[in-house]
Amino acid sequence: MYRFILWLVLAISTPLALLAQKKTTPNKDTAHVSMEEVVVISQQNLSQKMEKPLSSLDNYLEKSSLINMVRRGSYAWEPFINGMSSERSVITIDGMRIYGACTDKMDPVTSYVEITNLAKANIHSGSAGTLGGATIAGSLDLVRKKSYFGDTQWKGIAFTGFETNNRQWIAGAGTSIIRPRFYMDVDATGRKAENYAAGGQKEVLYSQYAKYNVSSVAAYRLGEHRHVEASLIYDHALDVGYPALPMDVATAKAFIGSVEYVQHHLSPTILLSKTKLYYNDVTHIMDDTKRPIVPIRMDMPGWSKTAGFYSVLQGRVAIHEWNATLSGHHNYSLAEMTMFSNDSTRKDMFMLTWPGVNTDYGDLALKDIIAINDDWKATVNIGVGVHHNKIANTFGWESLQIFYPGLKQSKTRILKRLSAAMEHKGEQLIYSLALAYGERAPSVSEGYGFYLFNSSDRFDYIGNPWMKNEKSGNATLTATYAGAKLSVKLTGAYFYIKDYIIGKIQPGLSPMTIGGNGIKRYEQLPHATIFNSALDVNYYLTEKLTWSNRCSYRRGIGSDGINLPLMQPFSYNSGLTYAHSSFTADANVSGAVKHTAYSADYGERPLPSYAVINLSAAKRFAFKQQSLLVKAGVENLLDTYYTTFSDWNRVPRMGRNFFINLLWNY
């Protein structure tokens, strides 16, 4: 609680303190539009400023103060926006909805995009501002890089990297063909890693992985203001270990394809119209064949197929910059579990953990940014979605009726959202206040899951199709100061969530999992509150030397007084960056204080404080049109053994790791 007060005081005092400072040269470039956070990762300048240009996308997203990445192994971390699990946010790739096929969340949407084919990540905080659909926590849209029509040109990139700790090899190449009426981008990346070692050379078993990813975009210009674009992602991961979980992945495949029609300058008021049709197919084969000792062998494959569309109109009328988006998708999710008795004469034990659930969703979203005057800007968003679930598999429907006699096969929900924000942009100070209301439907697992084992609290979870919509009201306050020597960004976001969905113990029911603690069913707390705060302070010591500091803190409490799980304790990162012409060097320390507000009810244990030191240096060599970027460094220099709040089952993080990345642009 004292920390909350501390933050409150900080939140109030900082803008005042900053106002008091007088700076002569405003630096508007660093001031983001505070309603939306954008993490820019541009291929063209896969910059040497980045700590590790070929790191995983997970590592990058983790740098945003809005996002935590919950880690169950080396690969495919789950993005938490504003301290909330991925069910509470909308995560898309180029606006496309993708449903994971893993009941254990081993395949978040973010795992299908490689850092090398990502242009930027658009992150909206809270239910405000999102055009992607119903959400509570916010939205994350991964925008892939693509070229544009232009003078005939052919570009390429080849890259490779190696990391010592887990003997990870990274290799890939990309190419872009640009013509006045045509362009195409293709790139491919492969990664292969062995088990990593935590601090003190402790090997973390089942942390190996291998994956490759192919991404391609091609477009053809039909007229001056019209073009069609086709895009494809194929992502295949093999032999992925999840040390924090009792099972691994034999193979995880995703095919993601789309076609889009884009038209510009339709009329003086309609500047852009885009319509996209998409389809994706995810296969997830989870098993325990690599684990030598298990109480019982099991296979848990899952499949998810989604077809959808969106149609966007953007325009400008007087002081209004408006956007209207109509979207819809259909998903089918099915997951099985087969257990093999130790007595080979016995029949296999089979159940559907996701009972073949259809989700049909249609959404209309309207957004208006009103430039009231030079200083003041207002943003209004309104959206409504129709959400329909149907248990399409009779076996699964009958299974769920064990818990819900008389359960209807279908359920329709209306999901509303509304937000308003005001932003004031001064010479050096920008501040904004956003108020938002949003609703969401239970996810497939929350609504229809059947004996989904949670290895953290060791309960089997049962979905609850009879839950109400979860509803959230949230307020976000952002203040940004951009001076010549100093830039500061302070964010505070408060969520009051009604009918908060969380698992609750069902006394008297026997767990299915051997050694399980019992059964939890998804139920709804009358309410829960989540507070998020982040502070970024950058100080430009000299022309060449920057001191960057970042810290964040989150707190979540249910109305029953329990701590919500996976909430970030006070964490910080402080680093010095030296940049001189084509050379950069970086030293930083990141850590967290002791984690005391952990959630014992959800299997969490207290955590000591930690701090790790990272060093890196990069040099760009240019030869005419070509350039070579070399970046090398060491992470966790002191080989500290540590684990953080976001490490599932407290699986330790990587120990000392030397890396080298080579990127050749031509």
Added chain:
Amino acid sequence: MLFQIKKISFALVWLSLLFVACNKTDNNPTPVNELEGLKQAAVITNSTHTITLYTATGTFQTGYNAIYFQVKKADGSLVKNATATWTPMMHMMSKSHSCPASAITMKPQATATYGGHIIFQMPSNSTEYWELSLSYTIDGVSYTATSQITVAASSHQVVTSFKGSDSVRYILALVAPTQPKVAINDISAALYKMETMTRFVPVDKYTIMIDPRMPDMGNHSSPGNEHLVQGADKLYHGKLGLTMTGYWKINLQLLDTAAHTLKGEPVSDANPASSIYFELEF
């Protein structure tokens, strides 16, 4: 989407076919085949009649057997007005005994097929055999027909015979589900007590408590179970929740009208199974 439409149209065609099929049976009150779904299990003959016995599997097995039969005259015509009783006898090395057998009635909606149930507690083997005697009356004339029959052992325990704490010998047999599902299943059982070696009578108003477990998976239980109580058909009916396919042990406890436990023990960590149980595997 196209796939979806295809699926729907397929479903519609299927539904309409079903509808036609249903209509057909509704419009035609005389079933074409009274033996639909039944297979021949045995033939018993005497000088006047040929009696063919049918079961769903074409065999007799330990446990509850729904048995149907037809009586055919020498000219091949079916007898429609017989009244019959049956007596199954087990001839063991040292003794003989009978087993629970119901009254015989006309099969519902049938005109020449008779039926009832017999609960065999044990299989026959090379030295110990079952003999089934049918006594029937047609137009005031009595006949008998007797034949040895083969009773196979069920692959799982579906009948249990035990002495209760009241010193009465009971026979408890699983009637349904015959095709268990991952769902809440309707479970039914027949309960008899043995008064003499040849006299078995149904027991009324007891309670059969069930506790289904999966011994291969840490002996977990399942939700949605309801204990069995007697219905109008004299059988005991309850609900059985099965959360997955595989091997299930349905642990049983038999309670009398005063709720005293006559046989069976609650399952706990220390006691993985009751002394009386049924088995299901699917």
